Amino acid sequence: MSKKPTNISNENQNYDESNLDTVKKYGFRDKVCTSSNPDSFLIKQKEHKWFEMLKNWDPFMTSNFSKVRGCCSRGIPHSVRAAAWQALSGSANLQKKNADMFKDLLQKESECMVCIDKDLARAYRISDLFAEKNGLGQTELRNVLKAYSIYNPKVGYFNFGMTCIAGILLMLMPAEQAFWCLVSIMNKYLPGYFSAGLLAVQLDGRVMESLVHDIDPKISAFLKKNDVQATFYAIEWFLCAYTRTLPWETVLRIWDMFLCEGVKVLIKTGVTLILLAFSDKKVRDACDSFDKALKYLKYKLPEHLLEEDFFMNELLGLHISEEQFKETHLAQLAKLKENFS
Secondary structure, X not given: OOOOOOOOOOOOOOOOOOOOOOHHHHOEOOOOOOOOOOOHHHHHHHHHHHHHHHHOHHHHHHHOHHHHHHHHHOOOOHHHHHHHHHHHHOHHHHHHHOOOHHHHHHOOOOOOHHHHHHHHOOOOOOEHHHOOOXXXXXXXXXXXXXXXXXXXXXXXXXXXXXXXHHHHHHOOOOHHHHHHHHHHHHHXXXXXXXXXXXXXXXXXXXXXXXXXXXXXXXXXXXXXXXXXXXXXXXXXXXXXXXXXXXXXXHHHHHHHHHHHHOOHHHHHHHHHHHHHHHOOHHHHHHOOOHHHHHHHHHHOOOHHHHOHHHHHHHHHXXXXXXXXXXXXXXXXXXXXXXHOO
16 A cells, blocks of 8 residues: 655645636537536635645645645646646656656667557546647657656556546646656555566556445445456556546546545545445345456446546545555455465
8 A cells, every 4th residue: 555655845846826717628529527627715715825835835744634634635726737737746846856867868769669559548548638640749749658657667658548648637737747757656555566567557456446345334335246357458548647537527526635644545436436336226236246246346337426426425434544455455465465475
């Protein structure tokens, strides 16, 4: 399980008090913003609170982390989201300590370019930002992934999930900032996710299944009866950090929490999806086979269940203690080791 991110300096944070951009900034052709527009006065209040935290980042993280966590769970205003993500992840400090490294990496050759180029066109098909072959979006995405493959040759370019993660970062920040944010995420939040065997992903999938069993044994029994194991659906959920699963505004809210609290947010999001999908006995009765249950969970969930306001209310209402996470993680880790011993 990932630990709470370490503190970082707030120097060189780039943010301003401009109005919130709409989701159209990301270049989506289809409707992806599903939440209602918040009150402008409330937005300004939240922006002001974040400006003050970003100006005094170290003190807030060391002495008032609970306040930062609360602000993240309520959603980061879009006008400060990029700066907040860099502060939360520690990537701004990494970039400062490694000035010009990104440019230097791009001058080198990567053995992963064939795989990277193959996946570029698949990234965010409904977004004009990455739609044009060799356009600005694809070029920056290629550069970020190329630089990372050279920076961390042990991982290189592993699979499409890395493209999804780099893509969401590029929708909020320039390529160099996105690169260092990707470095932070891979090192501190998702260590072992992009490695042979996907053991870290399998472990978190088992943790998720165990938590579902603790919360709702009937749903757990239903999934077991139909042989719907986490490996059939959670790999994409976790590796892509829900960027291909949920509406965009919901994804951004989850990432606000994820970069504050770590991978447990991805696990809780998965638990929430499963509970929402199969809490109704009528749905469980209708999904009376492996194919039906899996297809419903992955592709057929009613849109209103996934909308930002509704989904986040359900997620935030899901109370799983740190102790429960820790105990479940240790228990599932021991079982996974037995399987490979």
